[in-house]
Amino acid sequence: MKNQQNKTEMDNVEQLIGKVMQVGVLLAAAVMLIGVLMLLLTGKSGYSGSFHPTTFSSLIQGAIGLKSYAIIMIGLFLLILTPVLRVIVSIYAFYVAHDKMYVWITTLVLIILIFAMVIGMFGV
């Protein structure tokens, strides 16, 4: 009986997760699309040569200056974050389902993931 109740709760939460993920992925796609269209219509990357910005400060400055490469890179970074979002909402899903063991397992995955991403940002 309790399992059955947990299962329907889990189903509802999975619907919610689906919506959150949709918003996240579509946001990343929209930002990329705007950047790509700007690039194709104006023919300008906003930078000289084949350079593209990769630091947070240059990305934000470039986006404020409406430079197409900066906007595309922000969209790509948002896309990279979508799996992280997936792990975070999964923790919530297991929490709602009163599945303590999997709240811990998924939290561990999140910690390992963030650790790996931070290594990536700053180098080993």
Added chain:
Amino acid sequence: MIETALLLLFLGVISGTLGSLLGIGGGMIVIPVLTVMVGLPIRYAIGASVIAVIATSSGATIAYLRDDLLNLRVAMFLEIATTIGAITGAILTGIIHPLWLETIFGLFLLYSCFNMIQKLWGKGKANQTIVVHPDQWANKLKLNGSYYDKVSMSQNDYEVTHVPGGFAMMYGAGLASGLLGIGSGVFKVIAMDTIMKMPLKPSSATSNLMMGVTAAASATVYFFDGAIKPEIAAPLALGILVGAAIGTRIMQRIQPRVLRIIFVPILFYMGLQMFLKGFGVTF
């Protein structure tokens, strides 16, 4: 510039469809096309393929979640092994000679290919009726699951077994993706389908979710290194998001047997390619 963007968009649709259907990243499609047809240096091709994997995974995840194919517990439990494997792989780059690994992984893929052919021929059409005896880990970790198959219009309960073996294989999959930058999706499907005896459809769907998480772990390296070129990766990713939506819809309507028939030649090609690369032959 518009021609290149359209080519990338088209490549993305193809790669996203096939990748989300099979639970593989599509790096094996994207990398050769980008290096040979677009003439992109391998560094940027690998950068684009990491983005391709995430786009395939996130695009497919939206659809799979609604359709209830994937097994979230299996995904998260095994993800511990793949992410740690990916970090180990990144650290071991330069210590372990990749050629050795490629030979071993190549042999393993060829063996799995042989295994899958046996499954196709041996059991005939009744490939869903294999009785699995779940091991104690599957029960303790609540990994047994259930999925709705739109083709047979039935709810299929399944049990998994050999969990430690699957976990070890997933560590290997992470190691391979960290060290070699390719092949993690295929290894993930094998770990679940061949070792843990999970049905192929939930295996592919679960692999799809896991791939994205594993790729995100290494994507920041490529992003901040400048290996991800915006004018290449973004049109590709947009095409893939469309392709992933198509692939997941096909997956719902396809017979598991047909899925396996598509999988076998891909496995054979990848296995042969890796094995021969170990001996210095590339194609």
